[in-house]
Amino acid sequence: MTAPVAPGARSDVPFYLCLGLLGGLYVGLIVALLVADLAHTSFGDLARAFASPQIRAAVWLSLLSCSAAAIMSVWVAVPLGYLLSRTRFPGSAAVDVLLDVPIVLPPLVVGLSLLILFQTPPGAWFQRHVLPVTYAVAGVVVAQFAVSAAFAVRTMKVTFDGIDPRAEDIARTLGCSRAQAFWRVTLPEARRGVLTAFTLAWARALGEFGPILVFCGATRMRTEVLSTSVFLELSIGNLEAALAVSLLMIVVAVAVLVVTRAFGLRGTGLI
């Protein structure tokens, strides 16, 4: 009598086939979305869209505002990510939860909250004496920063979590203060994380729409960014222009993802 065949001796092909089929459905959906966009656009549509002064202004404003928002995001993300990763201060758990609020809040609510904040007495004072932001270009940057900074902070916390804190300890035994150990040892090790935080914040800012619409409006040639252009072109029935701008945003988003992965936070769960 022969022994029964062990389950592990059977082929693994059906297992991988099931995984591939189920996972492939989603991959197929993404590819289908991109192909559909491409199929409905011609070079003529693209050329016409980019010849439009409104859309060119939106491209410039998007590039500038996203870069400003990303730089500001990194400025707050590096210290905050470091503090959350390395220290336990009173209220650190609350700060940690608070940082997820811009990520989970509906975008329109972020915009509405910004609008209300800058109508309060301190907000109104800021607008009068420092910088007008409501329905202004500066407001576009503020709206983008409000959300993208949260992603940058998460990226920097993961980055600092992955850096051995003992390297800083050793630097301190070798003569460094905590600040010197941070600048000389930890920050150079975190440089890839800083670049990734910048690119993710930039990409997030590019896709921001709801807060900008509520906080800054959608005034052509003034507070119009690329996501607003798609909305405005759609609202007047110009599907070709809306698609052309969408394609440009897709190209930029893919480029940012490629750059981000090249810098190497792949596998951290952030991208």
Add this chain to the structure above:
Amino acid sequence: MIAVEGLSIRQGGFALDGVSFAVPAGAYAVLMGRTGGGKTTVLEAVAGLRRPTAGRVVLAGLDVTGFPPAARNVGYVPQDAVLFKTMTVRENIAFALVVRGAPRAEVDARVSELADRLGVVGLLSRRAVGLSGGEAQRVALGRALAFRPPVLLLDEPLNALDEDTRDRLVELLRGLRRDGGLTVLHVTHNRAEADLLGDCRLRFEGGRITPAGDRA
């Protein structure tokens, strides 16, 4: 000399209570004990990396308990070297001197001298990643010695090294002992290491550090 008096440290569920011992100036002391017993914690307390809840650390007659690590002038070689990965081997060894603002010529001369002695001349331009265990330990030793500290703390420096590398490093450490002028506290769980290197042996057992007999 190194004197630890009534040192108590609490960290999570781990606690050391009233640990005391002394290492005479210029001696090479080996602290033996079981893995996980708190030897590294004692070493880190001497280096200033752990804040004690009670007791004091005295180095060369000076109470340094409240001093930050940078002010203690202690060279520390951790168990797994912990080299600075974004720097070259040369930059690692030069680190303490550069931080102190030493002139370039002095830094270069000291790095060359140590690299020659530690046998890492060929590694100087390499980034400090992907080095073998022995290479990394030698670089970490050079980094700790560069600023000529009067006290050197070694945390299981010969652990997980192959026999040849281990023998070479033992010779190197014996050389340091022969040179004199340096007070060394070397932590290990290996009795053979203690016999080979220590002229003053300490045993860490049951939360107490006691002399385990000096070399004849």
